[in-house]
Amino acid sequence: MAPIRQVPTITNAAARQIVDAAVTAAAAAGQRSAIAVVDAAGQLSAFTRMDGAPPQAIQIAQDKAYTAAGFGMPTGQWHDFMTNDSPLAMGAPGGIARLIPFGGGLPIIIDGHAVGGIGVSGGHWTDDTKVAEAAINAIG
Amino acid sequence: MAPIRQVPTITNAAARQIVDAAVTAAAAAGQRSAIAVVDAAGQLSAFTRMDGAPPQAIQIAQDKAYTAAGFGMPTGQWHDFMTNDSPLAMGAPGGIARLIPFGGGLPIIIDGHAVGGIGVSGGHWTDDTKVAEAAINAIG
Amino acid sequence: MAPIRQVPTITNAAARQIVDAAVTAAAAAGQRSAIAVVDAAGQLSAFTRMDGAPPQAIQIAQDKAYTAAGFGMPTGQWHDFMTNDSPLAMGAPGGIARLIPFGGGLPIIIDGHAVGGIGVSGGHWTDDTKVAEAAINAIG
């Protein structure tokens, strides 16, 4: 059995393109966003904070990207996921480090693999989600 | 394009005046408060803890001020804000570092800019809010 | 007395230009760097991690930028600064949060103000310093 495996992960060049696309989308929508892209290991690859985004957004954007990359699903799906799962709803927020269970984080899926994640923060999570989606689509 | 921008932020002298006004208001109301004022970046500018305020109030006052300054709205508005937003209610407390979603924190708004924040802790949040409001009004 | 003052801080647009210039310089030198630019308050504005940079560099780059911006001097000067100051040498590393006292961090000085800082990590600090210097010079 081969002792190694290949982990598909987003390149830094692509991560930066996604951040650029997110800035463009946020600016067009009048949003002041912090945007983070993490790799397949959930570790930060690229980040930017537009002027005027609150300091809190620095952490939230990174945690959304980490949440999305690690679990391979949009952060906005956690709410539905937990609605009929009371133990999880009670324990996951606060219990799972850096879990952000509202919108604005998306996994970056390529060829069926979650190769990273993007997190956007600064506006309401519905707005953050739109920015993240636009950024993902831009590199599609 | 100019590489710098000017960020308006509260002076330490004004921050100390706000703390003094809060102490006066708290004493008049029979409250024992911890009071923090942060600048536009959410970083501590002035703080005092009246005798008898619990040690927990040291942190809560600072976090209220940070929450208010960063998001530019009173901490007491988070509850209404989240009532019909179940994902945010599920994730924001605990998920956003140092978020205090009950009353006692107010942004300091001058000429339309959030130039800092005040946080008061030590009593019930309804009382803390009154102290914070009195302090803001005193320097109006 | 006016209750606010204006703090000059680097724009996110300029921060991103500095990061881009650092990536170019690092690539030319065969370095795999993480690069962080913080604003005048020491808060993250822009970040990128080139493929192959170690995960540790994510934190070190940010801490170098924070150290340089806060104290307004290159991180590489801390060693000389402490050589004949035994108490500081004993206490500063470890005692001052996020202090990185070796090269790779530079303040960003414009019109005499420390408006931010850059931190580079991934190579030896002598190499990191060269990348940071090249990035600063590129936007001069």
Added chain:
Amino acid sequence: MAPIRQVPTITNAAARQIVDAAVTAAAAAGQRSAIAVVDAAGQLSAFTRMDGAPPQAIQIAQDKAYTAAGFGMPTGQWHDFMTNDSPLAMGAPGGIARLIPFGGGLPIIIDGHAVGGIGVSGGHWTDDTKVAEAAINAIG
């Protein structure tokens, strides 16, 4: 045997006077200081950060005050104290949480009791020490 004891601790009113005196002394010396006063339990009573003091000084001032109050001796004495005590020199900085072993922190001694501590940060520790001493003397 009486189940309680009386812990002498500095009042918040006195703590604020010390902070005020420190601001006056720092301004006279051209220093931009963060100043913290803690009570006998080492918990923050009063704090101010003069405009232009680095963000790092927020933490260092508080840790100096905590160090001085807890051990009842000036932070500047730790260096001599450890010089001929290699195990302590090796382990105390970094091993003891929040220990700052260079100047700028002084215990507040009244009637032979360490009733609190002051910490000053923002300049070199020799300057910080002078500000702390002036503040203590002012309320003498």
